[in-house]
Amino acid sequence: MRTNKDLYRIALTQIKGVGVMHARTLMQVIGDEEAIFKEDVRKLEAIPRISRRLINEIRDPEVLKKAEKELAFVENNKLRLFFFTDDDYPQRLTQCIDAPLLLYARGNADFNHQKTISVVGTRNSTRYGEDFCKEFIEELSRRIPDVQVISGLAYGIDICAHRAALKHNLSTVAVLAHGLxxxxxxxxxxTAVEMLQQGALLTEFPSGTNPDKHNFVKRNRIVAGMADAVVVIESAEKGGSLTTADIANSYYREVFAIPGRIRDKMSTGCNRLISDNKAILFQSIDGFISHMGWEPDEKQSIPIQQDLFPELSEEESVLFEKLNEKGAMHVNTLAIELNIPVSDLFMTLLELEVKNIVTSLPGGMYQLV
Known part of the structure; x- marks a missing residue:
């Protein structure tokens, strides 16, 4: 359902010189999208790092004109909008400091699946990489039938991953480097049309945006940030997949790489990720599922009374209660549910580990002892 805020949300992304951080600051201080464009200039001038030049850009009438045109495109094409404060915005992205303010989507996907993976790789894929991709997703669909597969609709491994997901009835999302x-x-x-029934096309770029080279780099941070794990299947010594892996590491995501023969050009990047300890060596689907903590939990958990640990701080108590309620959880899921930055959460988890209350599991999972 459209709201009168949509125009101003689009406009906020159209202001020249106002990037993600400035826009977040404006929202934090002003508190409302529409008010940003109607607020008294003196109040805008009082906001840190908001210069007179930026204020002039905010008040430029062309900004709202462009936003009106884009909103008409959104409505005519029945697109979905996701603003970073919305509950249905991809919540894994909210823990990423450079996450987009606004996303445009076409399709039916829920962007907050319980389990998500991003599958990336070279555009010049070989039979080895494509066969692995198909077999991996087929087996994953049997073992984890609710997993969502994210990629970028590019040649090679990307399109192979999307098609394999469709074949095995998995939700699949293509993150695009251009407008819809x-x-x-x-x-x-x-393939993109087929994806609309059980997945979606997603982008931060408005209509009219070309698939320019620098947009693919920006796209890759969304591919990394939306997933619990990034699986790199084939990469040359340099390539976008390696950039995605680096971004995923910075977001505390799990990164797996498929090894290849040392003389295979399209395995050079994966082998280097593994040797540089930037990726986990992918050896089997069993190992992957175990590392991610995605094995079925057959044990009935018994609630633990918090009063057994009276020395807990307020932050530790909140974390304790969540793990006591949900059982084993991934650190990124914990961060989202508790609305705590991952870096801060790690410190609290460490304190609870020292107190022998929490234990860490493979794949960034944590549970009560």
Whole structure:
């Protein structure tokens, strides 16, 4: 359902010189999208790091004109909008400091699946990489039938991952490096259309945005941030997949790489990720599921009374209660549910580990002892 805030949310992303951090500051101080464009100039001037030049850009009438045009495109094409304060915005992204303010989507996907993976790799994939991709997703669909597969609709491994997900009835999301007025590459249009029924096309870029090189770099941070784990299947010595892996590491996501023969050009990047300890060596689907803590929990957990640990601080108590309620949880899920930055959460988890109340599991999972 459209709200009168949509126009101003789009406009906030159209202001020249106002990036994610400035926009977040404006929202934090002003508190309302529409008010940002109608607030008294003196109040805007009092906001840290908001210069007179930026204020002039905010008040430029062309900003709202462009936003009106984009809103018409959104409504005519029945797109969905996700603002960073919305409950249905991809919550894993909220823990990423550079997450987009606004996302445009076409399709039916829920962007907050309990389990998500991003599958990335070279555009110049080999039979080895494509066969692995298909077999991995087929087996994953049997073992974890509710997992969501994210990729970028590009040639090679990306399109292979999307098609395998569709074949095995998994939700799959393509994160695009351009607006939703086109599909790139055009040859993947039919697959994109099929994805709309059990997945979605997602982008931060408004209509009219071309698939320029720098947009793919920006796209990759969404691919990394939306997933619990990034699986890199084939990469040359340099490539976008390695950038995605680096970003995923900075977001505290799990990164797996598929090893290859040392003389295979398209395995060079994966082998280096593993040797540099930037990725976990992928050896088997069993190992992957175990490391992620996605094995079925057959044990009935018995609630633990918090008064057994009277020395807990307020932060530790909140974390204790959540783990006591939910059982084993991934650190990123904990951060989202408790609305605590991952870096701060790690410190509290460490304190609870020292007190022998919490134990860490493979794959960034934590549970009560």
């Amino acid at each position: 007025d086109r599909i790139y590459p055009q040859i993947h249009r039919q």
